[in-house]
Amino acid sequence: MLGADAMVKCLEEEGVKYVFGYPGVAICPFYNSILESRIDTILIRTEQNAAHAASGLARVTGNVGVCAVTSGPGATNVITGIATAFADSIPLVCITGQVNSALLGSDVFQEADITGAVESFVKYSYLVKDAEEIPRIFKEAFHIANTGRKGPVLIDVPIDVQNAPVSRFKYPDEVNMRTYKPTVKGNAVQIRKVVKELSKAKRPIICAGGGVLLGGAEHALRAFVERYRIPVVSTMMGIGVMPTKHPMYYGMVGNNGHPYANRAMNESDLLLMVGARVADRAVNQPDLITENKVLVHIDVDPAEIGKNVGPTIPLVGDARHIIEDFMEEEFTCEHEAWIDTLNGYRDTMGRVRKPNPSYVDPAQFIRMLSERMQDDAVYVADVGQNQIWSCNYHIVKNGRFLTTGGMGTMGYSIPAAMGVKLAEPEKQVVAVCGDGSFQMSMMELATMRQFGVPVKIIVLKNNYLGMVREYQHYTYKDNYSVVDLSGSPDLEKLAAAYDMRFMRLRTMEGAQETIDAFLEKDEAVLLECLIDPMDLVK
Amino acid sequence: MKKIYSVLVENRSGVLCKVAGLFSRRCFNIESLAVGETDDPTTSCMTIVSSGDQRTMEQIEKQLNKKLDVIKVKTFDESASISRELMLMKVKYNRNNRRDIMEICDVMKAQIVDMSKKTMIIQICDVPEKTRLLIDMMQSISIVEVARTGTLALQKCLETDV
Numbered sequence: 001m002l003g004a005d006a007m008v009k010c011l012e013e014e015g016v017k018y019v020f021g022y023p024g025v026a027i028c029p030f031y032n033s034i035l036e037s038r039i040d041t042i043l044i045r046t047e048q049n050a051a052h053a054a055s056g057l058a059r060v061t062g063n064v065g066v067c068a069v070t071s072g073p074g075a076t077n078v079i080t081g082i083a084t085a086f087a088d089s090i091p092l093v094c095i096t097g098q099v100n101s102a103l104l105g106s107d108v109f110q111e112a113d114i115t116g117a118v119e120s121f122v123k124y125s126y127l128v129k130d131a132e133e134i135p136r137i138f139k140e141a142f143h144i145a146n147t148g149r150k151g152p153v154l155i156d157v158p159i160d161v162q163n164a165p166v167s168r169f170k171y172p173d174e175v176n177m178r179t180y181k182p183t184v185k186g187n188a189v190q191i192r193k194v195v196k197e198l199s200k201a202k203r204p205i206i207c208a209g210g211g212v213l214l215g216g217a218e219h220a221l222r223a224f225v226e227r228y229r230i231p232v233v234s235t236m237m238g239i240g241v242m243p244t245k246h247p248m249y250y251g252m253v254g255n256n257g258h259p260y261a262n263r264a265m266n267e268s269d270l271l272l273m274v275g276a277r278v279a280d281r282a283v284n285q286p287d288l289i290t291e292n293k294v295l296v297h298i299d300v301d302p303a304e305i306g307k308n309v310g311p312t313i314p315l316v317g318d319a320r321h322i323i324e325d326f327m328e329e330e331f332t333c334e335h336e337a338w339i340d341t342l343n344g345y346r347d348t349m350g351r352v353r354k355p356n357p358s359y360v361d362p363a364q365f366i367r368m369l370s371e372r373m374q375d376d377a378v379y380v381a382d383v384g385q386n387q388i389w390s391c392n393y394h395i396v397k398n399g400r401f402l403t404t405g406g407m408g409t410m411g412y413s414i415p416a417a418m419g420v421k422l423a424e425p426e427k428q429v430v431a432v433c434g435d436g437s438f439q440m441s442m443m444e445l446a447t448m449r450q451f452g453v454p455v456k457i458i459v460l461k462n463n464y465l466g467m468v469r470e471y472q473h474y475t476y477k478d479n480y481s482v483v484d485l486s487g488s489p490d491l492e493k494l495a496a497a498y499d500m501r502f503m504r505l506r507t508m509e510g511a512q513e514t515i516d517a518f519l520e521k522d523e524a525v526l527l528e529c530l531i532d533p534m535d536l537v538k
Numbered sequence: 539m540k541k542i543y544s545v546l547v548e549n550r551s552g553v554l555c556k557v558a559g560l561f562s563r564r565c566f567n568i569e570s571l572a573v574g575e576t577d578d579p580t581t582s583c584m585t586i587v588s589s590g591d592q593r594t595m596e597q598i599e600k601q602l603n604k605k606l607d608v609i610k611v612k613t614f615d616e617s618a619s620i621s622r623e624l625m626l627m628k629v630k631y632n633r634n635n636r637r638d639i640m641e642i643c644d645v646m647k648a649q650i651v652d653m654s655k656k657t658m659i660i661q662i663c664d665v666p667e668k669t670r671l672l673i674d675m676m677q678s679i680s681i682v683e684v685a686r687t688g689t690l691a692l693q694k695c696l697e698t699d700v
Contacts, residue, residue, distance in 0.1 A: 301604070303597065
């Protein structure tokens with residue numbers, strides 16, 4: 001058995017079904033060995049998207065997403081995808097080929113110090129120098145990626161190590177790392193303190209972040225808020241923790257969120273932040289969430305607690321375990337007047353839009369689309385105005401809403417949606433992007449065609465980099481700089497080039513029929529919606 | 539506020555770079571850094587002196603703990619530690635100032651460890667303020683070069699120590 005065989009064997013041991021990647025000489029031994037395996041390989045069209053596709057898969061399955069690329073440019077191209085996964089705490093294992101270990105440091109062809117380059121974007125990285133170490137390293141990498149605060153792990157394997165013999169392959173049953181023991185269970189004293197505050201609170205609220213979904217805690221959280229009737233708001237990454245129309249859900253907070261959600265959070269007297277980082281886009285003024293209230297910060301990563309805001313009660317642990325522990329406690333929590341107040345805010349503080357009837361209104365369109373989508377459908381939003389409209393108007397039923405809230409990487413939606421569709425082929429998967437973000441990943445239409453991945457794509461087309469244009473509208477008084485997207489391809493011809501069904505919607509007239517036709521069959525469709533170029537999210 | 543972090547890490551290649559990278563990326567300040575193997579050859583001890591506000595000091599400890607090559611972080615105030623720095627200093631001397639130099643060394647408990655006809659090397663091992671003071675004292679005399687180890691520190695002995 002060679003090192004490369006051992007690498008593949010490790011992936012089999014971990015139950016990996018798909019590897020997304022792009023070969024080159026330095027990773028060829030691995031790609032040769034994988035032919036003998038039942039693991040499917042997906043040839044992505046640019047390495048960054050391998051990480052995004054693996055991210056989509058990881059987010060819906062809860063398993064580690066895997067990508068494998070070559071050394072040098074292959075490895076450096078994947079960095080943005082790794083950084084995206086790091087910011088969003090998505091478990092990935094990225095395997096990179098590397099030049100011969102004897103030549104490391106001599107700047108030979110396609111050599112890049114990838115472990116050095118990704119240091120600030122990975123949870124951990126390995127440079128494998130001995131093929132015998134492969135089983136231990138892979139076992140650790142998968143464990144690190146998918147426990148505690150989840151995140152990407154990179155394994156750099158020189159070509160000679162892939163080709164070296166492995167005398168005895170034994171996949172370890174468990175990891176033994178003296179430096180890594182994440183806290184899962186919350187401290188009992190702290191839990192009781194929180195319960196005491198809950199029973200005193202007149203205006204409690206929960207702000208749910210992506211950590212709730214990563215911890216698989218959404219069902220526990222729903223049961224908890226239903227029992228005690230505690231209102232919930234969410235961050236962008238926390239969308240989908242609660243069904244959008246749940247009576248206890250009051251929308252997304254933040255500078256792009258709903259005004260009533262922010263007001264609810266600011267006026268509360270007890271705020272439970274669960275699996276949320278208190279980052280700038282969600283909480284613009286951290287002072288507001290500490291003033292006149294008890295702030296409980298629950299996170300699996302102790303470093304997040306106190307980083308952006310000092311909580312009254314810090315509580316380190318996994319969201320699901322902690323909520324289950326809350327459910328064990330007996331207490332009363334009464335605050336009907338508060339719920340009435342919040343319902344009043346929700347009814348009266350909605351955004352009023354004045355849509356231009358000559359174009360598709362993205363708000364109304366997204367609402368109609370999501371109502372028609374299947375109950376457990378997965379909606380993947382890209383980055384830009386499309387993302388904010390998606391966050392504000394998509395109705396999550398029992399499916400998932402995926403986007404990159406942390407890094408905000410344009411081009412995320414199509415590759416991520418592919419990863420989702422491959423992992424869960426029975427589900428309806430819709431990627432929604434703008435014409436800017438679409439063009440950052442449109443090369444993946446070929447991957448969809450080659451591997452038969454029927455992702456549905458919507459392009460909200462306004463011929464601008466809309467989010468930046470909107471910023472320049474407000475900040476530079478319409479002095480637009482480098483945001484004009486004219487020159488974009490004819491999407492109808494493009495779809496034809498990839499044998500993809502194409503549809504176009506010019507106004508809201510006939511929107512319902514178009515959406516129904518778009519969703520009808522389990523096939524790849526490209527739907528172009530013409531949006532008013534001057535439309536704003538705010 | 540000044541704190542001393544005594545960081546026990548895995549003795550592996552790249553670990554120093556990861557720890558130093560953490561400080562630069564998060565805009566934490568390093569006043570001094572000293573690294574060496576401990577009695578256990580699989581571990582190294584890094585002594586890092588840093589300053590900043592309360593929240594920064596707390597974040598440094600938490601972020602260090604997050605690094606997977608970090609085994610243990612101990613944080614303490616200067617006053618709660620025994621700290622030392624070793625400095626070697628080469629100075630130019632002549633007949634007129636030789637006695638002065640020797641007197642300063644005597645007062646500062648520094649030693650002259652090497653000499654030529656024109657230069658000598660002075661060694662001092664003391665708390666960082668004293669090494670700083672020696673530099674100040676010698677500045678008027680003509681310092682050729684200086685090498686310092688950075689602060690090494692251990693928490694003072696406590697009754698609760700094992």
